[in-house]
Amino acid sequence: MTTETLSLPDTGDLTPRVAGFAARLRAEDLPAGLRADIGLHLLDTLACAAAGARLPIAAEARGHARAMGNAAGPAPLxxxxxxxxPMMAAFANAFAANALDYDDGFEHDGKGMGHPGASLVAAALAALGRGPVSGGALVAALAAGTEINNRLILSVQPSAERFHEVYGIGQHQAIGAAVVYARLSGLPAERMETALGLAASLTPVPSLHKYNWRARPIITLKDFVAPAAQAGVQAVELARAGFTGPRGVFDGPTGFWRMVGSDRFDAEALVADLGRVWRAEEGAFKTYPACRWLAPALEAFEIARERAATGAGIVRISVRSFADVGRKLADPRPRDAIDAQFSLPHLLACLAAGLPAGLPWFTPAALADPALHALADRVTIETDAAMDAAMRGPGRRPSAAVAIDFADGSRAEAEVAAPRGGALRPITAAVVRDKAGRLFGQSGLDISERTLAELAASADVMTDLAPLFRGPAGG
Structure with missing residues (x-):
């Protein structure tokens, strides 16, 4: 049984402080490093969305957006x-950004928490349809939304025991999306608190433990970044229309932390040093299109293969990791692209076969490829007690070790203690730009080298991103 913890006395002013910051942050208030980070995360998210939009399931999301939306609406798909x-464009574009599971995250002390870019950038694009937005306004809106988003999920982190009972990946991102859309769509500052309360009320329930882990395929809306983006945009439009939302939604023993099933709330994490200490600087980038929990095993495979002194064929790939990898992430025959992102055997097979990371891992041809099936069947997975303890503890840190046995009898091994891409194991901006270039290349969209260079340098130079991502009619 867990003990619930509410830090700091209930002063009743947390929500107004958050809303005031969210509404009034200016681009000139941002450290130069954070401005550059925002531009890099924008580039990464747009690249993931451009390639992810080519998946059949992303086309289905666009079809749903058309059916439920307005053909005369202003927002791009x-x-x-x-x-x-705007509401349905936010849904479809957030889905595309997360479709490859290659999109960014928030990482604090090695613990990954959500995929903010997918929801927040989708909310920004939904607002851009109303007309050009200055680069400074875009950066400030994304910075405000990301800062509140990251602080909020950090403040409601549950105990390790409660995490294994109830948790959600993207539910808090409705609030971040509402901040971004409110600012870029011109919601009056005094209505921001109402929009945040409505977003908190509209966001989907936390459901990580109902993803069909043992009754595949994995649910299509994994991570719930698309419903969160939709909820954030809808909340702002309802606030604009005069709807009343809950006041003080972050405050007290019945606040948002309780609404999302947590047993912990750290008010200081939400508001302390707001505008001086920047949680938005703690963004993380993915180096593989896969569930983050599987990144150490994928990297360990690549390291082991590089160490191998043979060109012989692979006979066996042996993985040691935490228990949930073998229990939930070991199905060798994923049914669709989403399912494949949670299948370690399939992902290792794609690496072993030399397929470029991204869209090629999840095409219908890849899912049906007998050669990939044969490689996936050579993967064995066992639980490592120490790695399982690290994952089940408060740090929730995934790790893995891989051994590759080759046909000539040789073996190569490697171990990885944490995923790359966050503060524990950062990657350079050049690596992110290279990833973005590869994904834009897979997208089939007409994105010029100049545009890519501008986005990579800074979002400040952009005034209207909407025209960049238009594919063929009916796509």
């Missing part, structure tokens, strides 16, 4: 020539 309502 990534990968299509037409437009729809």
């Amino acid at each position: 990534i990968g299509a020539a037409d437009r729809t309502s």
Whole structure:
């Protein structure tokens, strides 16, 4: 049984402080490093969305957006020539950004928490349909949304025991998306608290433990970044229309922390040093299109293969990791692209076969490829007690070791203690730009080298991103 903890006395002013910061942050208030970080995360998210939009399931999301939206709406759909309502465009574009599971995250002390870029950038694109937005306004909106988003999820982190009972990956991102859309769509500052309360009420329930882990395929809306983006945009439009939302949604023993099933709330993490200490600087980038929990095993495989002194064929790939890898992430025959992102055997097979990371791992041809099936069947997975303890503890840190046995009898091994891409094991901006270039290349969209260079340098130079991502009509 867990003990619930509410830090700091209930002063009743947390929500107004958050809303005031969210509404009034200026681009000139941001450290130069954070401005550059925002531009890099924007580039990464747009690249993931551009490539992800080509998946059949992303086309289905666009079809849903068209059916439920407005054909005369102002908001662009990534990968299509037409437009729809802001709310439904936010849904479809966030889905595309997360479709490859290659999109960014928030990482604090090695613990990954959500995929903020997918929801927040989708909310920004939904607002851009109303007309050009200055680069400074875009950066400030994304910075405000990301800062509140990251502080909020940090403040409601549950105990290790409660995490294994109830948790959600993207539910808090409705609030971050609402901040971004409110600022870029011109919601009056005094209505920000109402929008945040409505977003908190509209976001989906936390459901990480109902992803069909043992009754595959994995749910299509994994991570729930798309419903969160939709909820954030809808909340702002309801606030604009005069709807009343809950006041003080972050405050007290019945606040947002309780709404999302946590048994912990750290008010200081939400508001202390707001505007001086920047949690938005703690963004992380993915180096593999896969569930973050599997990144150490994928990297360990690549390291082991590089160490191998043979060109002989692979006979066996042996993995040691935490228990959930073998229990939940070991299905060798994923049914669709989403399912494949949670299948370590399939992902290792793609690496072993030399497929470029990204879209090629999840095409219908890849999922049906007998050669990949044969490689996936050579993967064995066992639980390592120490790695399981590290994952089940408060740090929730995934790790893995891989041994590759070759046909000539040789073996190569490697172990990885944490995923790359966050503060524990950062990657350079050049690596992120290279990843983005590869994904834009897979997208089939007409994105010029100049545009890519501008985005990579800084979002400040952009005034209207919407025209960049229009694919063929009906896509």
